[in-house]
Amino acid sequence: MQKGKGRTSRxxxxxxxxxxxxxxxxxxxxxxxIELRKxxxxxxxxxxxxxxxxxxxxxRGLMSQTSLQEGQMIISLPESCLLTTDTVIRSYLxxxxxxxxxPPSPLLALCTFLVSEKHAGHxxxxxxxxxxxxxxxxxxxxxxxxVVNLLPKSLKAKAEEQRAHxxxxxxxxxxxxxxxxxxxxxxxxxxxxxxxxxxxxxxxxTRAVYLRPRQRECLSAEPDTCAxxxxxxxxxxxxxxxxKAAFNEETHxxxxxxxxxxxxxxxxxxxxxxxxNQRLFLEYGFVSVHNPHACVYVSRDKQMDKKISILKDHGxxxxxxxxxxxxxxxxxxxxxxxxxxxxxxxxxxxVLLGEVISDTNEKTSLDIAQKxxxxxxxxxxxxxxxxxxxxxxKEALINQLTLVESLWTEELKILRASAETLHxxxxxxx
Numbered sequence: 001m002q003k004g005k006g007r008t009s010r011x012x013x014x015x016x017x018x019x020x021x022x023x024x025x026x027x028x029x030x031x032x033x034i035e036l037r038k039x040x041x042x043x044x045x046x047x048x049x050x051x052x053x054x055x056x057x058x059x060r061g062l063m064s065q066t067s068l069q070e071g072q073m074i075i076s077l078p079e080s081c082l083l084t085t086d087t088v089i090r091s092y093l094x095x096x097x098x099x100x101x102x103p104p105s106p107l108l109a110l111c112t113f114l115v116s117e118k119h120a121g122h123x124x125x126x127x128x129x130x131x132x133x134x135x136x137x138x139x140x141x142x143x144x145x146x147v148v149n150l151l152p153k154s155l156k157a158k159a160e161e162q163r164a165h166x167x168x169x170x171x172x173x174x175x176x177x178x179x180x181x182x183x184x185x186x187x188x189x190x191x192x193x194x195x196x197x198x199x200x201x202x203x204x205x206t207r208a209v210y211l212r213p214r215q216r217e218c219l220s221a222e223p224d225t226c227a228x229x230x231x232x233x234x235x236x237x238x239x240x241x242x243x244k245a246a247f248n249e250e251t252h253x254x255x256x257x258x259x260x261x262x263x264x265x266x267x268x269x270x271x272x273x274x275x276x277n278q279r280l281f282l283e284y285g286f287v288s289v290h291n292p293h294a295c296v297y298v299s300r301d302k303q304m305d306k307k308i309s310i311l312k313d314h315g316x317x318x319x320x321x322x323x324x325x326x327x328x329x330x331x332x333x334x335x336x337x338x339x340x341x342x343x344x345x346x347x348x349x350x351v352l353l354g355e356v357i358s359d360t361n362e363k364t365s366l367d368i369a370q371k372x373x374x375x376x377x378x379x380x381x382x383x384x385x386x387x388x389x390x391x392x393x394k395e396a397l398i399n400q401l402t403l404v405e406s407l408w409t410e411e412l413k414i415l416r417a418s419a420e421t422l423h424x425x426x427x428x429x430x
Contacts, residue, residue, distance in 0.1 A: 083126065093113060298321060
């Protein structure tokens, strides 16, 4: 792989864990990893279980050097290797952060340190780690607007919120950046640009591990729970594995234990959480193939009356989805209430409790669910066709468009599976 291609800068065409395609090419000999291992060793990190490698489909990750058993420690990273707000406060930035009012957020402290250290180049003590970080990210906030417009409606709305949030974060931080001018020969505006802060924000958002909340007087009251974990953060995500991960107060190390078994030379995965593909795309910038948590969100019609009001009052207006096994219970329940005949409207409470009101109501709600599903299939095919045309016309956006294409392709698979399930359910009423 080319230098700088990180885990979120690649399109994820993931295979189920344990397949023959999980074998990769060892990259321990590459200069950036040689330097990183030296840097980690100087900070008391020793590891013989894992090696950096390039894998078909997932790209750069960590490969098992030996067979790993259930319950075995995958990695134990000493506290001295972690980049936390403590790291930042102890650095040359500490005095500036301590005297700034109102206190900067923990996120701002981490982002400022990353931008500053990246600017320092070879003078940075964190250079070996910075060298293996992605040069760019594929979270929606980093995508071109015309690519964001191709996203599913619910994801597009969240992507736009994400972009607005980062823009506000940048605007509200500029005065603090200006206070750092004595540290730099160059103008701080050229160092702490929007693109630089966006890179740092994505680095923390996509790669940080969770620590127990801490509170420092010199930082704002926002949760201080993030730590960057060099080398450990090369572990890729799979929804098919489970791990136990936490900071061990006794050993002062961040530890991960596997609840799975791994053969020698397989890629070792961790699980970022039971997230659907839209959440993975939004937060991490990739799509997981064969994701059992994947679903297709059904957008609601806001021009509805009393029935919508009832659904809203009882929490049935959000998270209406199609999944691998058909429409969600919430979606079918909402449709059953919307399909209630006028003379049976007083039974709406029974619908919310899951009771069958009539065969007519059951059949009508399934019919509508199937129509919605078919509509989404047509819509998805249309978007995929549009993406295909754009890939032919806009070569500069090929990587971003391929990522969007993979998201829609997975949603199409889910919709087709749901359509088959609905067809089977409908046969009971024919």
